[in-house]
Structure formats: C-alpha cells, structure tokens
Amino acid sequence: MQFQKRHIGLLIYILFLLLPIYWLFNMSIKTNTEILGAMTLFPDNPTLANYATILTDPAWYSGYINSMIYVGINVVISLVVALPAAYAFSRFNFTGDKHLFFWLLTNRMAPPAVFLLPFFQLYSSVGLFDTHIAVALAHCLFNVPLAVWILEGFMSGIPKEIDETAYIDGYSFPRFFATIFIPLIRSGIGVTAFFCFMFSWVELLLARTLTSVDAKPIVATMTRTVSASGLDWGVLAAAGVLTIVPGALVIWFVRNYIAKGFAMGRV
C-alpha cells in the first residue's frame, strides 16, 4: 500500500475512534486507586484483577453466557425463516409482495420504546418472561426484516439461469435450495448472520425489560452495577472491554464482505 497524503485524514479519524476504546482498556487494567488518583496514559502497575473479578463471579459471567445464548438463538431463527422468504422476494411476483416488504421494513423503523410494555405483557402472559427465547423472539422484530432485506440483495445478484438449469436437470426445489443455492450465497449468509449478531448483541432496552434473573444479559448487569454498588470503575471498564471482544472477533471473519454487507448486498 502506497502512502498518500489523503491517508493522514483517515489515520486521524481512526485515532479518534480508537482513543476512547483505548481509554476504557487502559482503565480496565488499572486499580481503582490509580484510576481516581492520577491521570496516567499507561498504567503504572498493570493488573488483571478486574478481569479476574468478572470471570470468577457468576453474577458477572453468567451475563455473558445469557447474552451469547439469546443472540445465538436469534441468529438461527432469523436465518432459517429469512432464507426462503428472501428467495421468494428475489425470484417471484406475488399478490401483495411490495406491501409485505414495506410492512416488514416498518418493523425496523418502530422505536423499541413503543413495544416495551406490550412485549412485557405478552411474554409474561404466555410464561416466557425471563427466558432466553423471549429475548431472541423480541429481537426477531427488527432482525428478521433486516435479514430478509440483506439476503434479498445478495440473492438478486445470482443469475436466474442457475435456478432454471437446476430444475431442468431434475432437481427438486428443496434439494436445489440446499445443495446449490445456499453454497452460492454463503458470503451473503455470513454477512446476514453478522448483522443479526450485531443488532441483537448491542440492544439493551428490550433485553433488559424482558429478563430479571435467569436470562439477564451482560448489558443489563452493567447498568445495575453502575446504580447499585457505587462505582467500581475498574470492573466496569473490564466488563465493557469484554463486551467488545466478541464483536471484534466476528468482524474479523467477515472483513472482506463487510462493505458489501452494509450496502445490503445492493451494489
């Protein structure tokens, strides 16, 4: 890569992005006395004690496990239902298709605050309150439409002749879909899974409202600690850093498709 003048701007911007994250990390390996005592760019005595607190206290680490479980369930549900639907939208005209598509997207536009109370009542009345599946289903509200939207973009990029050839060769629809079509759009599926992961992972409001103890997500655990036990900055920072790690890992896997994915496969 040749260095050009325009890259200076990019470096400044990336510095602006990384500085607050670095500061969080910096705080997570300091002791509380050092955090409150002096302004230091690097910790004098780096310590992993804050991380040890989180990884040994069930009240903390169970939050991570709960979040992982409902995010995982949500990604699977979203992909399984969105794949056939996206295929239908990309290949066929059918009665009400445009309206249905817009209606799906309106759910992405609905402020979660609007649905807060009804969701709480709905899931309480069917006994799903404080379960992982409740949060996973609630997140389907915005993830399923998003998954359909992205997958439809990727599928429209696959020439229709491939479908037709497969049918002429005697493939049934399920067999064609599973053995030919899905491998063709696997990058699209990867990107969609990434987006479902992302939006389910970062959401707080619904996840916090629909859980109390058994399925409490890490993000809710963090807000509780802020208000209740005074401010243990070091542990809070360490918990924050640990929530960034899974995201950073999944970005690494989809890095080559990420730009196209953000454009909903529509470029």
Added chain:
Amino acid sequence: MNKITNNKAWFLVLPVFFIVAISAIIPLMTVVNYSVQDIFDPQTRFFVGTEWFEQVLGDSRLHDALIRQIIYTLSVLFIEIPLGIAVALTLPRKGWGVSASMVLLALPLLIPWNVVGTIWQIFGRADIGLGGYVINMMGIDYNYSQNPMDAWVTVLVMDVWHWTSLIVLLCYAGLRSIPDAYYQAAKIDGASRWAVFRFIQLPKMQSVLVIGVLLRFMDSFMIYTEPFVLTGGGPGNATTFLSQFLTRMAVGQFDLGPAAAFSLVYFLIILLVCWVFYTVVMNAGKREEQ
C-alpha cells in the same frame, strides 16, 4: 430481472410473516387498545376516544422533546453524512490496509449501546477521563453533567463516533463498484478532482446513501440507550429525547393511555418521514434513468 408471477411464493414467506406478526401485530394492537381507553385495573376500563391523543399533542414538555429530537437528528445527519463520505474517499482501494481499516472502522458499531454510553461517560469526565481532562487543561470549562451545552455536544460527538462508520462503510461499498475505466476516462478528459467526485463518485454512491440516510434518521430518531447511560436525559431536560420521554412516561409514571397514544404518534412520524424520503428519492432516480 424479470420475475415470474407465482402466488405459491407466499408459502416461502409464511414463516417470516408469522414470526414478525407475533412480535409486531399483537403488541401494536395492545398499544392501540391502550391509547383509546382509561385503564384502572384489568376489569375496570373506559373508552375515552381521542382524549389521550389531545392531551399528548398539547403537552408542552412533549413539544420541547420533539424540537430537541428534530434538532438532534438534523445535526447528526449534517455531520455524519459529509464526514462519512469524506472518510470513505480517503480509504485505500487495495492492499492490507483495506481489511485493517474495515475492522477498525466497524469496531464502534459492534459495541453494545450502553457500553458506548459508558465509554463516553468515562472519557468525558474531567477527573478520570482523558477527553474531559484534556479539554479542561486547555482552559475550557467543560462538564457534561452540569452544563446543558456540554452535555448536548458530548451526546452529539458520541453519536458521530458511534455511527459515522456506518456511512463510511456504505459509501465505500458504492465507491468500490466503480470500474477503473471510469477513472481512466476522466483522467484522459482532464477532469478535476471535484468533477470526478461530482459526476462519477457521487452518483454511484446515491443508492447506498439513501440507505444510510434512512438508517441514520430512524436510529437517531429513536436514540435511547446512549444518552440514558451518559446523561440520564439531563442536566435538566437538555438531552431528553423522544424515546427517553416515552419510557419515562410508560415505565416510570405508568401513564399507559397517554404513553400509548404518544407511541402511535411517534411511530407514525418516523413512518411518514421514511416513506416520503424513500418515494422522493426513488422517483428522482427513475427520472434520471429516463
């Protein structure tokens, strides 16, 4: 692409329809139900017609929150869209730098929203945060938990930090789809840097920018978690936006009727703006094609 008309395609859409209907229509009906009734307990309820709507639409605190929300959303769009385009233009086109920049740029998008709030809560504090410390060192009195203006700027900078990457990634996807031949042709014609941007790069980015503006509009219009963690809506009501106001009304004070009425109005505003914007841009696109 020519599509075949086939109503059997509905069978493929049914699972999506059911799963979204359960999580969308039933709660929405509940909201509509609340918005026209006065509920004391599950047995005692009265039909009140449009009373809640009138009360909510006449509420001056709500007008303030709405005005704050509109100013905020417009500021977000006016800063993030040009900045996002500018950063996208500086991104390398090939080499190891592409993957590295993609990963670094996408990082803020994958941080849970309350952690974003926490990061800036810490970063902006004068006693323990680098940002607040440096600003105060420069002789500017800065305290986001006391001064409304500082709180406002902090929330805005936080949003720029959090979401500009989305615009960058979208624009970058648009830029990547431009064939090299276009640039070569522009070079032969002796086109200026500005002309290349205006007549080659900008039109190619148009469709992704529509997505970007829509997403940023919707998300900034329902922003809740980040200011909730950072400032809790204060000082005073300086950073109380619509979602914050609504949540306080529904969960804090348990005013179900007005909260439900307000929810519907809120939802309709977002829907209307998105629909208008989408239709206008799509029609403009069609006219250009002809």
